[in-house]
Amino acid sequence: MSLPIRDELKNVSPYGAPQIDVPxxxxxxxxxxxxxxxxxxxxxxxxxxxxxGLNRYQDRDALHLRESLAxxxxxxxxxxxxxxxxxxxxxSNEIMLQILQAFGGxxxxxxxxxxTYSMYGEYARDTxxxxxxxxxxxxFSLDAELIVSALSIHRPHVVFLASPNNPTGTAMSLDVxxxxxxxxxxxxxxxxxxxxxxxxxxxxxxxxxVAKYPNLVVTRTMSxxxxxxxxxxxxxxxxxxxxxxxxxVRLPYHLSxxxxxxxxxxxxxxxxxxxxxxQIRSSRDEFVVxxxxxGFETIQSDANFVLxxxxxxxxxxxxxxxxxxxLVREVGPDHWLRITIGTASEMEILxxxxxEVKGL
Ligand SMILES: Cc1ncc(COP(=O)(O)O)c(C=O)c1O
Numbered sequence: 001m002s003l004p005i006r007d008e009l010k011n012v013s014p015y016g017a018p019q020i021d022v023p024x025x026x027x028x029x030x031x032x033x034x035x036x037x038x039x040x041x042x043x044x045x046x047x048x049x050x051x052x053g054l055n056r057y058q059d060r061d062a063l064h065l066r067e068s069l070a071x072x073x074x075x076x077x078x079x080x081x082x083x084x085x086x087x088x089x090x091x092s093n094e095i096m097l098q099i100l101q102a103f104g105g106x107x108x109x110x111x112x113x114x115x116t117y118s119m120y121g122e123y124a125r126d127t128x129x130x131x132x133x134x135x136x137x138x139x140f141s142l143d144a145e146l147i148v149s150a151l152s153i154h155r156p157h158v159v160f161l162a163s164p165n166n167p168t169g170t171a172m173s174l175d176v177x178x179x180x181x182x183x184x185x186x187x188x189x190x191x192x193x194x195x196x197x198x199x200x201x202x203x204x205x206x207x208x209x210v211a212k213y214p215n216l217v218v219t220r221t222m223s224x225x226x227x228x229x230x231x232x233x234x235x236x237x238x239x240x241x242x243x244x245x246x247x248x249v250r251l252p253y254h255l256s257x258x259x260x261x262x263x264x265x266x267x268x269x270x271x272x273x274x275x276x277x278x279q280i281r282s283s284r285d286e287f288v289v290x291x292x293x294x295g296f297e298t299i300q301s302d303a304n305f306v307l308x309x310x311x312x313x314x315x316x317x318x319x320x321x322x323x324x325x326x327l328v329r330e331v332g333p334d335h336w337l338r339i340t341i342g343t344a345s346e347m348e349i350l351x352x353x354x355x356e357v358k359g360l
Contacts (some may be wrong), residue, residue, distance in 0.1 A: 015119060022325045024342060025327050026339050031224055031280070050258070061247075065263055066235075070083050072267050076197070086235055088260075089255060090234070099123075100124060105128055108130065112160040116162050117167075117194075158190060162191075164303040166195070177209060185215060186215070191206035224304060227273065233262075283342075287347060291308055291354075296308050314360075321353050
């Protein structure tokens with residue numbers, strides 16, 4: 001007997017990259033470095049310290065964590081925000097779902113620019129929000145004309161702009177964002193900065209525009225730069241009005257005390273984690289140069305992954321890499337594969353395998 005599931009969910013598969021057990025996993029844009037030993041020890045100690053109080057519900061509003069996040073935002077971007085301008089949840093996925101729960105819904109529309117992170121369409125589907133994806137320019141960039149004209153054609157309530165974008169790695173300039181914000185004062189503009197900490201020198205964060213535009217929301221995550229994908233901690237930086245709005249739709253006690261204490265502990269280690277970020281950035285830049293010299297095409301990336309092509313049969317190329325123990329992601333435009341930057345030894349194995357599968 002089939003269950004009376006919503007029509008939109010019929011014959012749909014759950015989101016997720018294949019989890020295949022191979023030696024080199026470069027498919028989900030994780031940080032390849034484990035958290036440093038001192039952080040692991042501090043997490044164990046701090047979790048043990050609260051474990052005896054787990055019979056009680058925790059601080060529902062995660063005030064202490066939000067205060068620490070505000071401190072980190074100031075250090076990373078030079079922008080001073082209050083904890084009331086920050087909201088935290090289980091991954092930036094949950095943050096963006098909450099944004100559509102508050103600002104989307106029946107009769108409302110969300111807009112994005114493809115290729116981009118495919119979860120935007122799922123948040124829209126799950127909140128009964130109409131979803132429109134407009135194509136990016138040929139080189140995957142975004143410009144003010146493209147976005148402003150899509151805004152006037154589609155009149156969305158919420159716009160998702162990933163910068164750096166997944167899967168292309170491309171960042172949007174703040175001049176473009178400024179034009180969009182001027183043209184869209186009644187639209188919620190979400191700039192998804194999941195990969196912001198990997199941006200190249202001179203690429204600024206949209207957080208610098210938050211004070212001026214209450215409808216701008218910047219989302220970030222500790223899954224990538226902080227090497228904490230398994231913790232599930234994402235956050236937004238916006239106006240206090242925005243934080244008030246998402247609090248209306250959050251589930252009671254949505255963010256566990258264990259998550260809060262682990263995230264808070266890791267924030268204290270931001271400078272220790274910096275050297276791994278620097279390493280990932282320089283490996284990425286080296287990989288882009290190597291790829292071009294080896295006859296591949298790539299796109300300059302501000303993230304911890306690179307789009308690499310072009311393969312006439314990308315599925316065959318993906319499989320051939322798996323056969324050589326390397327898992328990458330078959331996602332985004334045809335003929336391209338998305339490759340997460342790994343450790344130095346993983347990159348050596350990857351390069352050797354890529355040279356072997358080149359003609360595919
Ligand atoms: C563009 C983008 N945004 C958001 C996320 C979600 O990250 P998380 O829910 O782990 O914070 C991802 C994850 O890969 C992503 O690629």
